[in-house]
Amino acid sequence: MPLWVDKYRPNSFDKFVVHKDIADNLKKLVATGDFPHTLFYGPPGAGKKTLVMALLRAIYGAGVEKVRVETKPWKIDLPSRKLEVELTTLSSNHHLELNPADVGSNDRYVVQEIIKEMARSRPMGADGSRGFKVLVLNEVDRLSKEAQQGLRRTMEKYSSACRLIMVCSNVSKVMEPVRSRCLCVRVAAPSDAQVMEVLQGVAKKENLVLPEAFAARVVDYAGRNLRRALLCLEVCRAQQYPFGDSQEPQRADWELYIAEVAKNIMDEQSPKQLYLVRSKLYELLANCVPPELIMRQLTFELLKRMDDEIKLETVSYAAQFEQRLQEGAKAIFHLEAFVARVMSNVKTYLVSCGLA
Amino acid sequence: MSTQPWVEKYRPKNVSEVAYQEEVVNTLTRALETANLPHLLFYGPPGTGKTSTALAIARQLYGPELMKSRVLELNASDERGIHVVREKVKAFAATAVGAPVPGYPCPPYKLLILDEADSMTQDAQNALRRTMETYSRVTRFVFICNYVSRIIEPLASRCAKFRFKPLQPAIMAGRIEHICERESVTLGPGALDTLSAVSGGDLRRAINTLQSAARLGGGHVDRATLLDVSGQVAPEVVSSLAAACRATGAAGRFGALQKQVQNIIAEGYAAQQVLLQLQAELLSGADGGSDLRLCGALEALAGADYSLVVGADEALQLLNVTGQVHAALAAA
Numbered sequence: 001m002p003l004w005v006d007k008y009r010p011n012s013f014d015k016f017v018v019h020k021d022i023a024d025n026l027k028k029l030v031a032t033g034d035f036p037h038t039l040f041y042g043p044p045g046a047g048k049k050t051l052v053m054a055l056l057r058a059i060y061g062a063g064v065e066k067v068r069v070e071t072k073p074w075k076i077d078l079p080s081r082k083l084e085v086e087l088t089t090l091s092s093n094h095h096l097e098l099n100p101a102d103v104g105s106n107d108r109y110v111v112q113e114i115i116k117e118m119a120r121s122r123p124m125g126a127d128g129s130r131g132f133k134v135l136v137l138n139e140v141d142r143l144s145k146e147a148q149q150g151l152r153r154t155m156e157k158y159s160s161a162c163r164l165i166m167v168c169s170n171v172s173k174v175m176e177p178v179r180s181r182c183l184c185v186r187v188a189a190p191s192d193a194q195v196m197e198v199l200q201g202v203a204k205k206e207n208l209v210l211p212e213a214f215a216a217r218v219v220d221y222a223g224r225n226l227r228r229a230l231l232c233l234e235v236c237r238a239q240q241y242p243f244g245d246s247q248e249p250q251r252a253d254w255e256l257y258i259a260e261v262a263k264n265i266m267d268e269q270s271p272k273q274l275y276l277v278r279s280k281l282y283e284l285l286a287n288c289v290p291p292e293l294i295m296r297q298l299t300f301e302l303l304k305r306m307d308d309e310i311k312l313e314t315v316s317y318a319a320q321f322e323q324r325l326q327e328g329a330k331a332i333f334h335l336e337a338f339v340a341r342v343m344s345n346v347k348t349y350l351v352s353c354g355l356a
Numbered sequence: 357m358s359t360q361p362w363v364e365k366y367r368p369k370n371v372s373e374v375a376y377q378e379e380v381v382n383t384l385t386r387a388l389e390t391a392n393l394p395h396l397l398f399y400g401p402p403g404t405g406k407t408s409t410a411l412a413i414a415r416q417l418y419g420p421e422l423m424k425s426r427v428l429e430l431n432a433s434d435e436r437g438i439h440v441v442r443e444k445v446k447a448f449a450a451t452a453v454g455a456p457v458p459g460y461p462c463p464p465y466k467l468l469i470l471d472e473a474d475s476m477t478q479d480a481q482n483a484l485r486r487t488m489e490t491y492s493r494v495t496r497f498v499f500i501c502n503y504v505s506r507i508i509e510p511l512a513s514r515c516a517k518f519r520f521k522p523l524q525p526a527i528m529a530g531r532i533e534h535i536c537e538r539e540s541v542t543l544g545p546g547a548l549d550t551l552s553a554v555s556g557g558d559l560r561r562a563i564n565t566l567q568s569a570a571r572l573g574g575g576h577v578d579r580a581t582l583l584d585v586s587g588q589v590a591p592e593v594v595s596s597l598a599a600a601c602r603a604t605g606a607a608g609r610f611g612a613l614q615k616q617v618q619n620i621i622a623e624g625y626a627a628q629q630v631l632l633q634l635q636a637e638l639l640s641g642a643d644g645g646s647d648l649r650l651c652g653a654l655e656a657l658a659g660a661d662y663s664l665v666v667g668a669d670e671a672l673q674l675l676n677v678t679g680q681v682h683a684a685l686a687a688a
Contacts, residue, residue: 042624319676323668
């Protein structure tokens with residue numbers, strides 16, 4: 001049985017509840033059967049991928065939903081050496097989807113090679129129309145600078161045979177020349193009211209009774225992330241039904257764990273406590289929670305628990321150490337340094353207030 | 357609607373069609389009459405017509421057919437290390453010219469256009485010095501760059517330099533209206549002003565933005581669509597953020613800032629764009645505060661911009677920078 005997130009994903013432009021305006025515009029755009037290179041950007045869970053799939057479906061029909069996962073080695077001849085990379089792609093007869101960031105530092109060659117390959121195997125429609133394939137690139141913000149440079153010219157050269165749809169959450173990391181060659185579509189996160197509307201719609205289709213107060217808590221928990229809201233609702237359904245008025249939405253394990261770390265930091269500031277926190281951070285990293293996510297979540301959890309006077313300093317430290325984390329090699333150093341800094345700061349503040 | 361980019365479609369065909377660069381155009385037109393050209397160096401901000409001028413010169417000298425063999429254009433996406441300069445450029449520069457075609461001046465030299473020359477390495481530029489002189493009888497070089505300071509002095513001194521200036525809003529409006537008329541696009545109220553504000557003198561950007569907006573809006577372009585496709589943050593959002601930065605008392609609490617920032621992140625705006633517009637907003641609304649306080653705020657903005665470029669988290673940086681700006685403005 002599919003998850004609700006997939007089950008109730010709108011697959012045509014007419015069924016969109018949020019981003020109705022974008023859907024209408026895109027519908028007009030593809031009415032001619034053609035569209036320019038496009039870049040979708042916006043926060044996670046806002047509906048970027050849903051829009052992309054609906055766009056593909058509007059052009060090619062249901063065929064695009066028959067996808068197969070392929071892992072095949074690509075052999076690329078470079079002037080200086082031969083390169084072989086293993087790459088997992090998701091493709092249908094009409095499009096191909098990949099995460100270029102998976103390939104690491106060779107991404108520039110891979111992206112160019114794939115586009116050339118697509119151009120070679122250009123499909124011919126019976127009426128000679130629709131002679132292009134679509135390449136969907138996820139997470140282009142993680143594409144290296146060189147790969148983006150290479151894209152500039154490739155995008156123009158092969159534009160008749162291959163259209164690019166790019167998806168990213170951090171548009172600052174996509175360079176200006178690439179952006180200016182695309183139709184940029186900003187996908188904002190749905191408002192709380194819209195998330196509520198979707199939740200109620202899903203509840204109705206599943207024949208559930210959704211109490212107002214409980215739904216509001218789920219919306220609040222999701223923080224304008226639709227995917228999170230739906231997943232959370234489904235988990236809650238599995239846990240307890242009918243929904244209790246006082247039922248709390250189940251938070252993810254790692255979130256609870258980070259909240260606990262924040263509590264530890266605020267409870268006691270000592271080397272011993274630092275040691276305890278350190279082991280918890282290790283635990284989080286060992287479970288593959290991305291370090292920048294830990295840093296962000298921890299900062300917001302800390303902000304909830306501290307006085308206004310020291311909030312700004314805490315955020316400054318977070319910003320400073322998060323940047324070092326990106327530039328550095330080992331995440332644990334910077335996370336720990338941040339915790340130590342905050343502890344010392346909190347302690348100084350408490351002493352100055354005469355509380356400790 | 358054709359998918360050909362309008363920037364290509366409406367690229368000027370003659371040097372005299374290039375908008376707003378009178379000094380450059382006059383000098384070049386005279387040079388073209390005698391068909392005697394020095395080496396050229398065009399510099400100036402993006403979207404002011406440098407590449408267009410170079411291509412127009414080529415077209416006027418050789419005509420569309422002969423252009424293919426007489427002109428070599430290399431830009432930053434092509435491989436342009438020192439070995440390319442040594443082999444490809446030298447090979448092209450050294451070949452003799454073919455027979456002229458009637459109807460065009462066809463002077464007895466070729467044109468080598470090096471676009472985005474400021475991204476060439478110093479070594480590659482140095483390797484060009486002697487090549488330029490040796491083959492000057494059969495080849496003229498055109499360097500195009502944004503920053504003339506990145507071209508090494510020995511190369512710059514071998515060229516006639518031309519500076520391209522950012523386009524005035526009125527000139528830009530004329531071009532935009534011309535394109536709208538040809539493409540039968542209608543402009544909503546305020547769209548033209550928004551377009552010139554968004555592009556800041558960059559005609560290519562203005563045309564690209566216009567085309568994207570026209571595609572989305574199906575032939576009608578209004579202000580909101582323009583703001584959206586250009587990636588600009590809505591002015592209301594920025595002004596309310598700036599107000600929160602200036603606020604004192606209960607409205608200036610950290611929680612208020614945090615809420616604003618989280619909203620901006622959820623709306624999907626690019627943090628760097630927010631910084632850019634916040635800076636403009638802070639500078640324009642000089643609220644009688646001393647300049648020194650503004651200095652602190654601007655320093656914070658600069659730091660955040662750097663951090664974002666090296667890949668730091670948008671939410672944390674934005675929250676930090678607004679907090680810093682607030683603190684700087686509140687300082688006595």
